[in-house]
Amino acid sequence: xxxxxITGVVVIASLVGIMYVLNKNKANTEANIAEVAKxxxxxxxxxxxxxxxxxxxxxxxxxxxxxxxxxxxxxxxxGRVASVLVSEGSFVRPGQTLAVINADKQNVGIANAQAVYxxxxxxxxxxxxxxxxxxxxxxxxxxxxxQLENARNNLKSAQLQAADVNVRASFAGVVNKKMVEPGAFVxxxxxxxxxxxxxxxxxxxxxxxxxxxxxxxxQSVKVVSNALPDQEFEGKxxxxxxxxxxxxxxxxxxxxxxxxTNDLKAGMYGTAYFGADQAVKALVVPRxxxxxxxxxxxxxxxxxxxxxxxxxxxxxxxxxxIEVVSGVNQGEKVVTSGQINLLDGTAIEVIK
Numbered sequence: 579x580x581x582x583x584i585t586g587v588v589v590i591a592s593l594v595g596i597m598y599v600l601n602k603n604k605a606n607t608e609a610n611i612a613e614v615a616k617x618x619x620x621x622x623x624x625x626x627x628x629x630x631x632x633x634x635x636x637x638x639x640x641x642x643x644x645x646x647x648x649x650x651x652x653x654x655x656x657g658r659v660a661s662v663l664v665s666e667g668s669f670v671r672p673g674q675t676l677a678v679i680n681a682d683k684q685n686v687g688i689a690n691a692q693a694v695y696x697x698x699x700x701x702x703x704x705x706x707x708x709x710x711x712x713x714x715x716x717x718x719x720x721x722x723x724x725q726l727e728n729a730r731n732n733l734k735s736a737q738l739q740a741a742d743v744n745v746r747a748s749f750a751g752v753v754n755k756k757m758v759e760p761g762a763f764v765x766x767x768x769x770x771x772x773x774x775x776x777x778x779x780x781x782x783x784x785x786x787x788x789x790x791x792x793x794x795x796x797q798s799v800k801v802v803s804n805a806l807p808d809q810e811f812e813g814k815x816x817x818x819x820x821x822x823x824x825x826x827x828x829x830x831x832x833x834x835x836x837x838x839t840n841d842l843k844a845g846m847y848g849t850a851y852f853g854a855d856q857a858v859k860a861l862v863v864p865r866x867x868x869x870x871x872x873x874x875x876x877x878x879x880x881x882x883x884x885x886x887x888x889x890x891x892x893x894x895x896x897x898x899x900i901e902v903v904s905g906v907n908q909g910e911k912v913v914t915s916g917q918i919n920l921l922d923g924t925a926i927e928v929i930k
Contacts, residue, residue: 620927623916633896637852641783647775691733698726751775784827862899878913887922
């Protein structure tokens with residue numbers, strides 16, 4: 579019995595010791611957490627100063643050149659290709675024949691339609707003579723005249739089908755792809771040639787909402803290609819979309835006249851310059867200062883060690899810098915990195 583009592587006392591003493599150690603460790607942990615919380619109470623951010631910069635007043639945007647005209651020519655009637663008269667890279671004129679499809683069936687159709695038409699003409703002449711002598715009624719004469727009209731329409735249809743055996747270019751351009759060879763069988767609608775016109779090209783670009791008001795249809799625009807840096811081309815605004823896309827940019831189409839040797843190629847990357855090439859001073863902030871995107875018109879301004887969410891009015895775009903019309907003043911500092919961790923009034927620590 580005495581041994582049991584001693585064992586119980588030892589167990590109780592051990593439990594008390596363990597509880598004491600645990601409580602002491604908990605207190606130390608809470609103290610450490612509190613100290614870390616004090617240390618990390620301020621969010622680390624990077625900032626930039628709002629200031630006047632000398633910037634280029636031109637608005638610059640990029641796009642890709644595309645043919646002004648391009649078409650895929652297809653067979654309008656089925657048959658075996660008798661001859662192909664052009665190759666890839668050939669220049670073609672409007673109406674030029676590119677390929678001929680075997681027309682034997684079409685010629686037979688014309689001959690049959692012509693025979694029916696000739697017979698109908700003879701019938702009308704015979705019935706008109708009989709009608710004059712009272713041998714047939716007016717109704718019978720009208721019936722054979724109707725048959726003659728049907729035969730005439732069938733003959734025209736057969737002639738049109740025979741003309742469809744010639745695949746012709748619809749505008750002046752260059753054969754970009756040839757997809758048939760002589761002897762091949764083609765069906766109606768089968769693609770045979772791709773013809774593109776690169777004497778004039780178009781370039782589709784987008785202009786942001788801050789600059790679209792200064793763009794006009796017919797406006798001249800300087801255009802250069804990265805592949806031809808020593809050449810400059812003139813583009814004209816041919817279309818301005820009445821509605822912005824999902825990125826709040828307005829699609830704009832430029833028409834560019836190619837040079838005499840057609841050095842500009844469809845698919846090349848190009849740059850368009852709107853406005854005069856001159857330096858101006860503007861109050862700007864880095865693009866990264868805006869919360870989310872420039873269209874939000876919000877940024878965090880540093881005031882008394884805190885990040886204050888501020889409404890601003892953005893102006894023109896100058897590459898990585900955005901003009902600020904109102905909302906901040908020269909010399910103020912704005913947060914350019916770390917906004918995702920900020921709320922209005924959050925304490926901050928500026929890092930280099």
